[in-house]
Amino acid sequence: MRNKKVFLLMGLLLVALAATAVFVIRYQKRVHQPEVIEPEVFEKLKVDPDLIIGLWRSGSMYYRYNADGTGLTWDAAEDIKEEEASHFTWTVDKTLFTHLHKMEISDAIIPKQYHITKLTLQTLAYEDEFGVTAVFEKVE
Template sequence: MKRKLLFLVPLFLVSMVFVSCEDEEAFFEESLLIGTWRSGTLHYKYQANGTGGTWDTADDVQEDEAQAFTWTLSGAELKHIHIMEMGATVPKVYTVTQLTATSLRYEDDFGKQFSFTKVSG
């Protein structure tokens, strides 16, 4: 009986280490996303109703001509569904790495990183 106990106790302790070392799922506050974000000449506007728009002033496009999209934020997953002029939709999925009142950072599945600063809230 002692032999079994001597075997089971270390096994139990090792299993607890593996359970406690699991990554916690990241959570970002959706309300921090609401507003207009800028990275260079690229702008994204997120509205509280899950809609938004994107425009690039380098292409001589202003906010009133923005490409519409819908968005969701679930955990660290930020999903954009861009709505094209002819009605087609283009989904884009990102992993948020930082979201504060003034800074937004995320990356796509290819590892490309994006960094934005909030310009209006």
């Protein structure tokens, strides 16, 4: 009789563990996997890349986008001026906004991609693959 109770208790414990594992795997959002922005959300949208050209600021961060697809970025909070800025190239395809940052020491290229969510004469807003939004105001 005691063995039956032990086996029954172990069986219930295994069922509870299996149910917990299914819940954790299925329903818990994984921190290491960013939310995917589905491409069809952006298929109908298209931005005018000419509106991006110029100097943009968000807090102490500055981005200068040139007409030839090159750019500069610097953080005034770190006492960096435009002459000391990091160089990058940029492209826009519909709403996909790509920055290719060149590392100074190793000449490695670091790609960063964003989806433009708003672009006007005075405002540039975009979102990265992790859902982080940046909003810039045009300086010049």
